[in-house]
Amino acid sequence: xxxxxxxxxxxQTEALLHFLLATALERGDPPDLTGAIAEYGRVIPLRPDWxxxxxxxxxxxxxxxFAGGEPDLLDAAMADFSWVIDTAPAFGDAFLKRGxxxxxxxxxxxxxxxYADMTSALARSPNSDxxxxxxxxxxxxxxxxxxxxxxxxxxxQTPDDAAVxxxxxxxxxxxxxxxxxxxxxxxxxxxxxxxxVRGAKGVAYALLGRSEDAVEELDxxxxxxxxxPRTAHAPYSRAEVQAWIDALQAGDVPFDAAMLSNxxx
Numbered sequence: 001x002x003x004x005x006x007x008x009x010x011x012q013t014e015a016l017l018h019f020l021l022a023t024a025l026e027r028g029d030p031p032d033l034t035g036a037i038a039e040y041g042r043v044i045p046l047r048p049d050w051x052x053x054x055x056x057x058x059x060x061x062x063x064x065x066f067a068g069g070e071p072d073l074l075d076a077a078m079a080d081f082s083w084v085i086d087t088a089p090a091f092g093d094a095f096l097k098r099g100x101x102x103x104x105x106x107x108x109x110x111x112x113x114x115y116a117d118m119t120s121a122l123a124r125s126p127n128s129d130x131x132x133x134x135x136x137x138x139x140x141x142x143x144x145x146x147x148x149x150x151x152x153x154x155x156x157q158t159p160d161d162a163a164v165x166x167x168x169x170x171x172x173x174x175x176x177x178x179x180x181x182x183x184x185x186x187x188x189x190x191x192x193x194x195x196x197v198r199g200a201k202g203v204a205y206a207l208l209g210r211s212e213d214a215v216e217e218l219d220x221x222x223x224x225x226x227x228x229p230r231t232a233h234a235p236y237s238r239a240e241v242q243a244w245i246d247a248l249q250a251g252d253v254p255f256d257a258a259m260l261s262n263x264x265x
Contacts, residue, residue, distance in 0.1 A: 015046035019053055026060055033064040051088045054080045058094070062101055068232050074105045092124030096131055103138050106265060111142050129157040133164060140171045141264050147171045162192035169200050174264050176257070178207040198224060199236050202244070203263075206255055211248045218245050 001021060008014045022039030025032040040057035047053060058080030065073040081098035084091050099117030102110040118135040125131055136150035151171065154164050165188035172181035181204040185197040202217035218241050225234055225241075247254040 011046045015043045015050070015053075018042040018046070019050075019056075022053075022056065022060075026056070026063075031063070033060050033067060036060045037064065049087075051084050051091060054087075055084045055091065055094055055097075058084070058097060058101075062097060065101075065104065066233070068229060071105060074101045077101045078105075090124065092121045092128075095124070096121035096128075096134065099138070100134055103134070103141070106141075111138065114138055115142065127157075129154045133167065136171070137167055140167070140174055143174075143261075143264065160191055162188045162195045165191065166195055166197050166200075169197055169204075173200055173203055173207075174260055176207065176260060178204040182208075196221075196224060196235060199241060202241075203255055206244070206248060206253055209253070211251075211253075215245055215248050218248075 004014070004017050004021070008017065018039050022036045022043065025039060026036035037057055037060045040053050040060065043050065043053040044057070058077045061073045061077035061080065065071070065077070078098055078101045081094045081101065084094040085098065088094075095117045099114040099121065102114035102117065115135070115138055118131055118138060122128065122131045122135065132150045133154040136147045136154060139145075139147035139150060148171065151164060151168050154161070155168075158164055165184045169181045169185035169188060172178070172184060182201060185201045185204065188195050188197050198217045198221040202214045202221060205211075205214035205217060221236070222238060222241055225238055228234060244254050
């Protein structure tokens with residue numbers, strides 16, 4: 001900031017300083033993603049050919065969304081990643097990040113382009129556990145059994161990653177395999193007690209006919225939900241989980257094939 005206040009005369013020097021300031025803001029504790037996005041935006045007119053500035057701004061848009069931002073941040077991220085892909089098609093991470101943004105946006109027609117993006121990323125980084133993990137999540141939503149292969153490949157490289165076991169739990173749950181879902185959810189919890197699997201465990205117990213256990217887990221999920229920041233994203237809403245609890249307490253099991261199909265989204 002002090003260097004920029006000296007008003008450097010060379011545009012490339014000014015661009016580099018804005019880029020470094022943006023990086024510092026993005027990596028701060030806590031990160032200032034809004035400030036980072038603004039600084040990357042100041043780089044681009046000065047260095048319109050700089051792919052890293054566009055890629056980093058797209059990544060900051062995506063992280064801002066995950067931190068509780070609005071869905072239009074996904075459109076902004078995708079625009080930056082698309083620019084990078086058009087300009088530097090060897091930039092495999094841009095394909096992955098655009099695929100993630102499409103998965104999160106989840107509009108009609110988003111899933112197949114997201115799959116193409118992640119497959120393109122994998123062609124450029126064939127041993128990337130990050131790509132396999134995200135494509136596994138995507139394939140669960142697509143209803144493609146390839147999720148088993150993708151997550152198994154991820155697990156080979158990161159066997160103690162709680163997020164991978166939670167993803168396996170979700171996959172088994174969507175395929176109506178509650179016993180395997182419980183095993184993988186429990187493994188995720190053992191690795192990271194704070195991970196959000198209580199809702200999934202509640203559904204698994206309900207599918208097994210263990211209504212009391214299901215209600216206990218779903219109640220715990222609601223407690224976890226209450227502790228989240230209001231803007232945070234969560235797997236299931238309070239209203240739908242409360243409806244499940246009410247149904248279970250009334251002796252019903254609300255999770256038929258149609259409901260599981262709906263939960264994929």
